[in-house]
Amino acid sequence: MTEPLRLGIAGLGTVGVGVVRIIRRQAELLEARTGRPVVITAVSARDATKDRGVSLSSYAWETDPVALAKRDDIDVFVELMGGHEGAAKEATEAALAAGKDVVTANKALLAIHGQALAEQAEAAGRVIRFEAAVAGGIPVIKSLTEGLAGNEITRVMGVMNGTCNYILTRMEHSGLPYETVFKEADDLGYLEADPTLDVGGIDAGHKLALLAAIAFGTKPAFDDVQLEGIQRIAIEDIRHAADMGFRIKLLGVAQTSARGLEQRMAPCLVPANSPLGQLEGGTNMVVIEGDAVDQIVLRGPGAGEGPTASAVLGDICDIARGLRIATFGQPAATLQEAPSAMSGLPAPYYLRMALQDKPGALAKVAAALGDAGVSIDRMRQYGHSETIAPVLIVTHKCTSAMLDDALAGLAATGVVDGAPVALRIEEL
Amino acid sequence: MTEPLRLGIAGLGTVGVGVVRIIRRQAELLEARTGRPVVITAVSARDATKDRGVSLSSYAWETDPVALAKRDDIDVFVELMGGHEGAAKEATEAALAAGKDVVTANKALLAIHGQALAEQAEAAGRVIRFEAAVAGGIPVIKSLTEGLAGNEITRVMGVMNGTCNYILTRMEHSGLPYETVFKEADDLGYLEADPTLDVGGIDAGHKLALLAAIAFGTKPAFDDVQLEGIQRIAIEDIRHAADMGFRIKLLGVAQTSARGLEQRMAPCLVPANSPLGQLEGGTNMVVIEGDAVDQIVLRGPGAGEGPTASAVLGDICDIARGLRIATFGQPAATLQEAPSAMSGLPAPYYLRMALQDKPGALAKVAAALGDAGVSIDRMRQYGHSETIAPVLIVTHKCTSAMLDDALAGLAATGVVDGAPVALRIEEL
Numbered sequence: 001m002t003e004p005l006r007l008g009i010a011g012l013g014t015v016g017v018g019v020v021r022i023i024r025r026q027a028e029l030l031e032a033r034t035g036r037p038v039v040i041t042a043v044s045a046r047d048a049t050k051d052r053g054v055s056l057s058s059y060a061w062e063t064d065p066v067a068l069a070k071r072d073d074i075d076v077f078v079e080l081m082g083g084h085e086g087a088a089k090e091a092t093e094a095a096l097a098a099g100k101d102v103v104t105a106n107k108a109l110l111a112i113h114g115q116a117l118a119e120q121a122e123a124a125g126r127v128i129r130f131e132a133a134v135a136g137g138i139p140v141i142k143s144l145t146e147g148l149a150g151n152e153i154t155r156v157m158g159v160m161n162g163t164c165n166y167i168l169t170r171m172e173h174s175g176l177p178y179e180t181v182f183k184e185a186d187d188l189g190y191l192e193a194d195p196t197l198d199v200g201g202i203d204a205g206h207k208l209a210l211l212a213a214i215a216f217g218t219k220p221a222f223d224d225v226q227l228e229g230i231q232r233i234a235i236e237d238i239r240h241a242a243d244m245g246f247r248i249k250l251l252g253v254a255q256t257s258a259r260g261l262e263q264r265m266a267p268c269l270v271p272a273n274s275p276l277g278q279l280e281g282g283t284n285m286v287v288i289e290g291d292a293v294d295q296i297v298l299r300g301p302g303a304g305e306g307p308t309a310s311a312v313l314g315d316i317c318d319i320a321r322g323l324r325i326a327t328f329g330q331p332a333a334t335l336q337e338a339p340s341a342m343s344g345l346p347a348p349y350y351l352r353m354a355l356q357d358k359p360g361a362l363a364k365v366a367a368a369l370g371d372a373g374v375s376i377d378r379m380r381q382y383g384h385s386e387t388i389a390p391v392l393i394v395t396h397k398c399t400s401a402m403l404d405d406a407l408a409g410l411a412a413t414g415v416v417d418g419a420p421v422a423l424r425i426e427e428l
Numbered sequence: 429m430t431e432p433l434r435l436g437i438a439g440l441g442t443v444g445v446g447v448v449r450i451i452r453r454q455a456e457l458l459e460a461r462t463g464r465p466v467v468i469t470a471v472s473a474r475d476a477t478k479d480r481g482v483s484l485s486s487y488a489w490e491t492d493p494v495a496l497a498k499r500d501d502i503d504v505f506v507e508l509m510g511g512h513e514g515a516a517k518e519a520t521e522a523a524l525a526a527g528k529d530v531v532t533a534n535k536a537l538l539a540i541h542g543q544a545l546a547e548q549a550e551a552a553g554r555v556i557r558f559e560a561a562v563a564g565g566i567p568v569i570k571s572l573t574e575g576l577a578g579n580e581i582t583r584v585m586g587v588m589n590g591t592c593n594y595i596l597t598r599m600e601h602s603g604l605p606y607e608t609v610f611k612e613a614d615d616l617g618y619l620e621a622d623p624t625l626d627v628g629g630i631d632a633g634h635k636l637a638l639l640a641a642i643a644f645g646t647k648p649a650f651d652d653v654q655l656e657g658i659q660r661i662a663i664e665d666i667r668h669a670a671d672m673g674f675r676i677k678l679l680g681v682a683q684t685s686a687r688g689l690e691q692r693m694a695p696c697l698v699p700a701n702s703p704l705g706q707l708e709g710g711t712n713m714v715v716i717e718g719d720a721v722d723q724i725v726l727r728g729p730g731a732g733e734g735p736t737a738s739a740v741l742g743d744i745c746d747i748a749r750g751l752r753i754a755t756f757g758q759p760a761a762t763l764q765e766a767p768s769a770m771s772g773l774p775a776p777y778y779l780r781m782a783l784q785d786k787p788g789a790l791a792k793v794a795a796a797l798g799d800a801g802v803s804i805d806r807m808r809q810y811g812h813s814e815t816i817a818p819v820l821i822v823t824h825k826c827t828s829a830m831l832d833d834a835l836a837g838l839a840a841t842g843v844v845d846g847a848p849v850a851l852r853i854e855e856l
Contacts, residue, residue, distance in 0.1 A: 018720070022578050022720055026578070026580060029580060029645075030577075030578070032645060032758050032762055033577050033645075033757055033758050034577070035758075035759065131575065137720070137721035137722065137724060138724060139570075139571045139574070139575025139576065139724070142567075142570060142571070142574060142575045143567045143570065143571060143575070146567075146570060146574075146742060146745065146746060146749075146751065147559065147567025147570045147571070147739075147742045148567065148738060148742060149458075149461050149462070149741065149742055149745035149746075150450050150454065150458070150737070150738050150740070150741020150742055150744070150745060151738055151741075152454060152457060217457075217460060217461075275703075275706075275727065278703075278706070290738065291734070292446070292450055292565070292734040292735065292737055292738035292741070293565035293728065293729065293734060293735050293738035293739075294565065294728070294729050294732075294734060294735060295728065295729070296565060296566060296567070296726070296727070296728040297725075297726075297727040297728065298724070298725075298726055298727075299703065299724070299725040299726075299727070300721065300722070300723065300724040300725065301721065301722050301723070304722075306719070306720040306721060306722060307720065307721050307722060309578070309720055310576060310578050310579055310718065310720035310721035311575075311721075312578070313577065313578020313579075313720070314574060314575045314576060314577055314578055316578070317574065317577035317578060318574060318577075321574075321753060322752070323574065323751045323752075323753065324750070324751075325749060325751065329461055330460050330461050330463070331463065334460055
């Protein structure tokens with residue numbers, strides 16, 4: 001197989017330019033490894049005149065990514081535009097319809113439309129590869145789909161949004177409040193155009209939905225991910241967690257039980273000395289647990305030009321080498337529809353609430369928890385000069401259903417201002 | 429492709445039995461993922477009567493692994509016997525000659541005969557897969573060969589012998605001397621029949637040679653690995669390292685420079701708060717650095733029935749799925765012969781020596797180091813009641829050539845008993 005593999009690249013932002021750079025710089029290495037030249041035939045982006053710091057003059061230019069996707073002179077459509085509707089979806093479908101393989105970094109597209117796209121790809125005898133969609137440069141899709149294929153996967157966990165981890169670790173080290181660090185991150189260009197994608201946990205939730213589909217042989221079901229962002233994490237939460245030997249991470253957890261598939265992406269307390277607890281800044285980490293392998297931990301850069309382009313190239317090299325596999329590791333038609341389940345495993349919870357400074361208020365809180373069967377491990381009330389007292393509580397282990405009862409009970413006391421912050425403590 | 433994939437398994441020790449168990453327990457899962465049944469046709473081991481805790485009665489039994497390798501009713505020869513000569517080598521060659529694919533956990537065989545076997549496999553149109561040979565359950569071969577194929581690899585490092593890491597961390601936590609902990613490990617069955625394979629760094633050196641071949645496109649060259657074991661590490665080395673914020677790990681490092689390929693497997697000091705420094709017990713860790721991805725860290729169990737069988741099954745599933753790749757990631761004929769190079773990068777070194785308690789002895793040591801251009805960062809002489817004083821020195825950065833000069837100079841002083849312990853300090 002010495003015919004060149006011809007790429008059409010749609011989207012010339014950071015990642016697209018990174019892919020072009022690697023293909024130009026490492027042409028010889030890529031050919032040595034894959035046994036054939038890997039070449040770019042055509043590219044597509046909105047603005048053809050913009051200087052992107054890399055020469056594009058030898059590639060055909062398409063303004064319309066759909067036109068690029070259909071070109072006769074490409075074998076692989078590399079979709080690096082992003083977005084789960086519009087041009088990215090249309091062009092991906094057009095590429096598959098035209099008999100092209102697809103390599104994409106688009107987590108939203110696959111988390112939402114993955115099942116339909118996988119079915120279309122398989123009907124057309126084409127592959128969709130998406131290593132770059134999850135945890136940047138970490139080869140986690142490949143490790144899970146192929147390397148650990150002999151395992152019944154029992155749990156997948158991960159810190160997969162570098163921006164959130166940057167904000168949380170920066171808050172901890174600087175002592176600055178969320179709003180200030182959020183603004184810093186925005187000024188540094190770390191946030192998506194719609195920052196809710198990051199800090200609301202949506203981006204990480206997309207990634208978790210993709211990992212869960214592969215891990216458990218289920219249809220990707222982003223709508224079933226229980227999502228919670230980091231927007232309500234206050235500096236006192238981080239300090240209190242640290243006092244107890246924990247750190248707060250936006251952690252995704254996917255696991256199955258008799259009741260169904262549990263997928264949650266929410267800030268949690270994790271032991272500070274665990275691999276997940278030690279994670280700093282924009283680094284990502286994925287933990288995979290299987291019946292045979294026990295536990296594998298994968299760590300690496302979750303974003304950025306080089307790491308994301310590395311993942312895109314991994315997929316391109318696989319296609320060049322003739323390594324072809326079903327989108328989610330097994331035929332799309334065999335993926336199961338799993339009912340969405342809440343976690344049945346009891347865990348301790350961390351609660352922070354704003355208590356009105358009235359006689360008997362704390363007794364009402366304690367009673368509300370007790371009525372829900374939730375017992376208190378530790379409680380701390382901070383000094384205050386206002387009429388509202390911040391109260392921190394760590395519960396003994398309880399189920400999420402018991403916790404929901406307790407939260408409803410707290411709301412009914414009339415002495416708690418707003419909804420408490422409630423974070424699960426993952427003992428890992 | 430719905431024909432079953434038929435396996436012949438040679439070697440029914442811990443790993444072999446683990447593979448049989450998974451194939452029996454997860455038959456349905458493996459078929460769902462690979463699209464075809466994965467079945468065992470025949471097995472081979474020395475003693476057919478031994479109770480291995482798993483039913484083998486439905487498989488044909490071959491006393492001779494070569495006969496197993498040649499059977500018409502197997503597609504894949506699974507070699508789990510070990511040893512780089514004799515039956516394992518003969519049977520692997522016979523399997524390839526008979527047109528079988530090979531899956532093996534045999535690091536010694538491939539580190540020493542990998543080039544010839546890869547050439548034989550490619551001539552026969554067959555594959556040799558060996559995920560289980562390196563770092564147990566961690567899918568590091570796959571990550572490096574496929575996932576990171578778009579990278580020019582700049583460095584590969586790893587703690588890849590769980591027994592050595594167990595001994596070193598156990599010494600640290602218990603305060604017990606090497607000899608005592610070595611005996612404990614032996615009593616627990618952690619050591620190879622020839623313990624030098626573990627504590628002499630040979631087993632880990634085999635693994636490093638395999639990673640280096642893939643990373644740098646070179647012929648596997650175990651003979652060029654600079655090997656040093658952990659046998660001379662004393663409890664005071666561990667304590668002194670800890671005082672300075674380091675831990676001692678048997679660390680493999682492979683990197684290339686203009687002068688050639690550097691492969692060293694030796695005890696080193698690494699920062700206690702680095703991922704490598706935090707590794708406890710039998711866990712393995714591999715760090716891969718590439719021009720695009722920056723740094724990926726992979727961590728997991730380095731041995732044991734489940735994890736090693738998981739890796740074997742990963743390879744088997746790849747073959748069942750039709751994912752076929754050259755042994756070391758590119759055609760064997762294109763692998764380069766790289767000259768062996770010593771590290772040219774300066775590093776600080778830790779030295780421990782037994783100094784004769786004579787007037788002017790320490791001055792002679794200092795002069796010997798100074799003459800070699802090696803300057804002293806810190807020195808500590810322990811209290812002693814004998815005529816020999818233990819002296820610990822940390823040097824400023826120097827090259828390994830300068831260190832060798834210094835060691836020769838120390839030997840010539842006539843005041844140092846025996847050869848000093850000299851450990852590189854890796855700042856990572």
